Structure formats: structure tokens, C-alpha cells
Amino acid sequence: DVKVTQSSRYLVKRTxxxxxxxxxxxxxxxxxxxxxxxxxxxxxxxxxxxxVKMKEKGDIPEGYSVSREKKERFSLILESASTNQTSMYLCxxxxxxxxxxxxxxxxxxxxxxxVL
Amino acid sequence: xxxxxxxxxxxxYEGQEVNxxxxxxxxxxxxxxxxxxxxxxQGPRFIIQGYKTKVTNEVASLFIPADRKSxxxxxPRVSLSDTAVYYCLVGLFFPGGSYIPTFGRGTSLIVxx
Numbered sequence: 001d002v003k004v005t006q007s008s009r010y011l012v013k014r015t016x017x018x019x020x021x022x023x024x025x026x027x028x029x030x031x032x033x034x035x036x037x038x039x040x041x042x043x044x045x046x047x048x049x050x051x052v053k054m055k056e057k058g059d060i061p062e063g064y065s066v067s068r069e070k071k072e073r074f075s076l077i078l079e080s081a082s083t084n085q086t087s088m089y090l091c092x093x094x095x096x097x098x099x100x101x102x103x104x105x106x107x108x109x110x111x112x113x114x115v116l
Numbered sequence: 117x118x119x120x121x122x123x124x125x126x127x128x129y130e131g132q133e134v135n136x137x138x139x140x141x142x143x144x145x146x147x148x149x150x151x152x153x154x155x156x157x158q159g160p161r162f163i164i165q166g167y168k169t170k171v172t173n174e175v176a177s178l179f180i181p182a183d184r185k186s187x188x189x190x191x192p193r194v195s196l197s198d199t200a201v202y203y204c205l206v207g208l209f210f211p212g213g214s215y216i217p218t219f220g221r222g223t224s225l226i227v228x229x
Contacts, residue, residue, distance in 0.1 A: 004159075035219070042203070043160070043219035058216060090159050103150040103205060103217065107159025 004108035019078040023091030032074035033092040125224040138204030150205040
């Protein structure tokens with residue numbers, strides 16, 4: 001089974017702190033994604049990546065950056081955390097780009113981030 | 117810009133068949149239709165995917181009419197454990213899709229005893 005792990009299930013940070021959320025997948029997937037989920041808003045895509053060092057903006061990239069130095073690892077960075085970034089963050093991976101495979105995403109358990 | 121529309125919520129009872137319809141009027145020629153299930157405090161889980169006509173697996177069936185402007189997820193004989201949020205996703209991330217697929221708010225299905 002595909003396994004996607006996230007570094008923390010719960011995280012509490014202070015406004016202005018730099019926050020790193022780590023995601024690792026073990027199935028040699030090409031694609032990786034970062035979403036946030038808020039009540040009433042569903043899942044919203046922040047960034048995605050289809051290869052090492054490659055990234056694409058999603059619907060809500062403002063206030064976030066990402067890093068993909070290794071194929072199995074995709075990091076989400078909050079340069080200066082703000083209270084409106086309090087949310088559930090979900091990482092996902094999917095097989096190689098093209099056709100329908102990039103839509104078959106495998107999700108991690110999520111990180112619930114609270115910014116005080 | 118492609119957009120999907122689903123009912124916000126649905127109620128059903130154990131043993132019944134549940135059909136959840138997703139509208140996607142602006143679906144593009146290369147787009148696939150994918151459905152996910154999400155339980156509380158978990159990430160979404162892939163259920164089924166299709167391009168046209170009907171697809172069936174051990175979990176659900178997916179019906180797609182010829183014009184592909186909508187799709188219907190069918191869950192046979194639901195149980196309490198099928199209570200979850202169901203998302204319809206349309207499009208392609210790669211290569212260079214014309215729009216980014218979005219999960220939206222999904223349909224919250226509650227199955228009653």
C-alpha cells in the first residue's frame with residue numbers, strides 16, 4: 001500500500017514564526033500536492049509538484065512556498081505564519097503525470113496547524 | 117473554467133442505494149472524472165474514476181452519460197460506515213491542463229440506522 005506520512009499530526013505555532021510541514025511518500029510517485037482544508041470550504045490546492053525541483057501554484061499559494069529536493073519529500077513552508085493560516089494541511093501523492101493517473105491521489109493523515 | 121456542482125448534503129438509511137450526482141458542464145475532452153471519500157479526521161480516499169459510460173468496482177459504480185456533463189456515483193446498499201463526505205474531481209493536473217481540478221466542498225452523506 002502507498003504510504004504518505006506527514007511530520008506532525010498537530011502543531012501549534014506563534015504569529016510570525018517560520019513553519020515547515022514535511023511530507024514523505026514511499027511509492028516513488030512523481031506528483032505531490034499540498035492542500036488545506038477548512039470547514040465549509042472543502043479542500044483547496046496550495047501547490048503541487050510533478051518532479052524534483054519543479055513546482056506549480058495551485059488555487060491559494062499566497063503566504064506559502066514549497067520545496068522538493070528529493071522525489072519522496074515535499075515540504076510546505078509558511079515564511080511568516082499568520083492566524084488565518086490555522087487549518088488542516090493535507091499532503092498527497094499520485095503516479096506519473098499524464099492521462100488519468102495524476103488524479104488518483106493518495107493522502108496523508110493531515111497536520112492540524114494552529115497559529116496563535 | 118471548469119467547475120463541479122454537487123449537493124451539499126444527503127441523507128439515507130442502511131441498506132438503501134445512494135446516488136450522488138455531480139454536474140460539470142464545462143468538462144474538457146481529455147478530462148477524467150474521479151470520486152473520493154473522506155471520513156472525519158482523515159485524508160480523502162480514491163474511490164472510482166471514469167471517462168465515459170459506466171465503471172464499476174468493489175466499492176461503487178460510476179455512471180457517465182454520453183455528453184459527460186454530469187456523473188453519478190452509486191453506492192449500493194449503504195451502511196453506517198459509508199457516512200462520509202464525497203468529492204467529485206474533474207480535470208487533469210498534467211500535462212499543462214487548461215484548469216486545475218478542484219475538490220470543492222463535496223457532498224456530506226449521512227446514513228441513518
